[in-house]
Amino acid sequence: MKFGQQLRTSLIKDYYYYYISYDDLKTELKTRLNPPNSPTPHIWNEDDEKAFVQVLEAELDKVFTFQKVKSGEIVRRIKVSQKEVEDVIKNMDSREEARKPTEDDFEMLEEDLSDIIADVHDLAKFTQLNYTGFQKIIKKHDKQTGWTLRPLFSARLNAKPFFKDNYDVFIVKLSRLYDLVSTRGNPTQGDSSAGGTQQNFVRQTTKYWVHPDNITELKLIILKHLPVLVFNANKEFEKDDAAISSIYYDNRDFDLYLGRLRKDEGAEAVRLRWYGGMGTQTIFVERKTHREDWTGEKSVKARFSLKEKHVNAFLRGDMTVEQAFEKMRKEGKKSEAEIESLEALAREVQYTTLTKELKPVVRSFYNRTAFQLPGDARVRISLDTELSMIREDNWDGKVRSGDNWRRTDIGIDYPFQQLPEHDIERFPYAILEVKLQTQAGQQPPEWVRELVASHLVEAVPKFSKFIHGCATLYPNKIDLLPYWHPQMHIDIRKPITHHFGIERPNQSVSVSTSDEPSDSEDEIAPVPPMPMADAEAASAPGVLDEEERAGATIPAQTGDDYPFYDSEDEDSDEEETHLLHRSNATRTRNAIVKALQSFGNTVFSYGSYLIPHPRATEIDGPSPKAGTTYARKFKAPPGKRIFVPVRVEPKVYFAAERTFLSWFEFAVILSAVATTLLNFAESGGMVVWAALGFTITAVASLIYAAGLYIWRVRMMRSRRAVRYHEKYGPTVLCALMVISVGVNFGGALAGKV
Incomplete structure (x- = not known):
């Protein structure tokens, strides 16, 4: 429009x-x-x-x-x-x-x-x-x-x-x-900083992108259900109060980046965070640890605080852990068990920083609006706006942070006009995080489910500011990109799907300008929306994430490398050369191939009606619009690959092993049948040929099963989202079985005649 x-x-x-x-x-x-x-x-x-x-x-x-x-x-x-x-x-x-x-x-x-x-x-x-x-x-x-x-x-x-x-x-x-x-003068009482004092906390978090056109509307909708979380109610609100800055650490090989991107078991992220302006003296040292579901543990974020003047000495190892917590022990505000837990965490972080040679890599800055009942963390919603990722390293010869733990030439003065473009990535969307702590089988509130299913948000599971910052700010060092990277140019605004928005008393829902997105003056075809995560599905434990569901429905022609989308430079060059040098003979050949494919598809479509197959049950309700696309295959930039995380649990390896043993048992039985036929067969008779057929089938099944098992294990170790089911093997082996049984039956009849 x-x-x-x-x-x-x-x-x-x-x-x-x-x-x-x-x-x-x-x-x-x-x-x-x-x-x-x-x-x-x-x-x-x-x-x-x-x-x-x-x-x-x-x-x-x-x-x-x-x-x-x-x-x-x-x-x-x-x-x-x-x-x-x-x-x-x-x-x-x-x-x-x-x-x-x-x-x-x-x-x-x-x-x-x-x-x-x-x-x-x-x-x-x-x-x-x-x-x-x-x-x-x-x-x-x-x-x-x-x-x-x-x-x-x-x-x-x-x-x-x-x-x-x-x-x-x-x-x-x-x-x-x-x-x-709304509470009739009885608002929920509690500590507004609840959560800020916790050292270890586990939440189920779902992330969404929000277009700038919808940010204010989204905030106004949420405040009708959850109050804005204010840490100091006695102080007049200032914009600096919402500022959050984090310094992420990594080494030259980007080991932490790759571990977090691949979701390796035990993958860590180390960051230093502060709230407010550059004058803040309390710095939180945080470590995120990823845990696979099959371990029975949850991914955990743990942190401890340091004074800004001690950060450099601590990260260099000049300050010991005991010295860092000496004042805390003297004050006696925390128990001995809590202090020991914090010391253990600090010791591990310091050891990791020194042994892996971690340095400041990316700074993330944003203004956060948090919505939560004070002291009640069951539903917590945060909206991060003006998100920026900034380089902090000195690896290209340019001094940014120097020997300090962060660069000092910038503060919280968004949009950081003083920085060159290659030093900053200004993220075009706001980030909505919905954090739920619900009991087993309990559904999120109805308004939350309506919110995340509305046109105002776009689900982006597992989005990470650290991963996105590294992928965009270090294009010459990083070749493996997150799955959302090629989707950044797509307009995420969508038409209104249902009546959801700001409503005046005794009037209908206000019209949102986001229902008619437009990027130019020309008529353009609407961009198919990316898939939205279902709130109910997202809340259930063990359910596949959006990218994992995409990995489970792979087109057959994509082959082994589906989670690593290849760059399109080779394909583009070949296509351009093909178009420039295509001859009449080539066009004729393509026309013949196309005609044969069309004929084959027609024969197959009519033949499929002869094969019984289950049919979907028709239900009442709105059907998806024709031509709507919910998934697409993206091309990576030249020389890059896009990684889609795939969950591989230990039981998958056991399943592959059991399948191999089943095939092995099948081959042993066939070889026993072949041996029996040879013992009772006359020389040169048809039964000998039947025994030979059973033997070939047994050997073929052994070779096929062994090769398939090795291939599956290799794919699982590399976390490839390939088709693990056996598409052709059982059909071929069954055909060999039918031939062998037929030869044996024919030989038996010939002997009687």
Whole structure:
């Protein structure tokens, strides 16, 4: 869909006259370039540029003024609602029965807050749509006129930054008020930092990508069910409070990267994390350890804290573990058992850092909004925005971190304009993490299942900031890429699948601009959406992940190397050469082959009706749209491979061994039959030939079983997602059996005759 049409279909009625006049600006461009009474196109000149910029600035001023007024109105409404809520909460303890709030009072407050939430949602969509409109009309201007307006107008946009309003302040305040009202003045009590004090915690986590157009809407939806987790309620919220930075460590061979990517048993990730700005003195040293399901253990994240001034000495081994925890022992705030556990962890991390020669490799920075009931970790949702990955190494001769544990030339000043492009990867999406702690057989809340199945999110199982940062920032050092790497160019916005979104009181769901995605002015075919993870399936233990389900349904022609998608440079070169040098004889041969294939497919399709096979049961319900693609095979960049993790448990090896022994038993029985026939056969008779047939079948089955067993073990060790079932072997051996039995039966009949 063209952007002009998208704009018209996504307009908010009350804001109608304040949107950018996109169609008028397009008409202005078209009229000046192609005057109605002129037979030839007009050459764009300085007067045309001034006139167009004047019209464009008038539109910018209109949008900026409305956004500023509307934002101020929301601020005032929040202040009024805050006072009303506080008054109602105070009256709850009043001794006068007449002053005590009723259920109607709380319902009216909840309705007012819902209306404010809808206003914040509409203003965010208004801002996003207008900003996109300005970007597109400037792009169209530069393309059609040949004059460059983008740098100049970017400065004017920054002078009137209607698109830079921070809605997180609104969200935090609205979350607190809505929680007070929805709980009728009795919000959940608990330690807001619960989880921050835990050293070892295990959660079931599912990750999703969120398009920037949907971030504010998603936050507003979640805050109606979970409050924003604020660690210090007595302090006014600032943007720096949401900043989280992590330094990931690895060596020159990227051993930790490869282990985490392949999901090797016991694979570790070591990182140093701090919350807030660069002045933070408390640094958390964390270690993530991956555990396979068959071990009966869960993947664990463990951490301990250090003062920033001691980090370098600790990582170099100059500071011992005992010295690092000496102050903690003197304070006596933790038990001896807890301190010993932390010391053991610190000793292991220090040993790993020194023996594997780990150095700072990638920094991840993002602003996190966490939603959770205080002290209740059963449902925790976090949304990471402005995600950036930054190089920290010194391996290419450029000094970044030097001898320090992190580089000091940057802080938390997103978007880090001072960095060169090859030093930073600005991730285009936000990362939503849904963390659940549910009992066995317990389903996640209904609203969570609706949220993760909605058009607002895109499931990306096992996504890792560390893995993505290494894969994108070190293209010359890393050849094995994560499965999501080739999907980065795909627009993840999807049409609305069901009524889910911000709803005004007594009105239908607000329209989301994400239902009509558009990347250009031209008509484009809709991109098939990537598969969404089912919330119920994701919550069940032992169920295959999205990429593993894809690995279990491999096209037959992909062969052994399916999880390692080859780069397309060889195929592209061959195809180009083939197109340039194809002769008439080649075209004729291809036509014949195509005709034979078509004939064979026709014969097979009609013949398949003669073979009985199970049919799917028809059920009522919506059917998938025709032409919708839920999986696709991606090509890796030249010289790269894409790894899709495959789970191989010990029982798989035992199953392969049992299958081999079954074939071995079958071969022994056939050889016994052949020996028996030889003992009772006359020389030169048909029975001798039957015995020979049984012998050949027995030997063939032994060779086939041994070769198949060796191949399977090799594939399992390399974690290849190949077809492990026997496709042709049983058919061939059964045919040999039929021939041998037929020869034996024929020989017996001939002997009687």
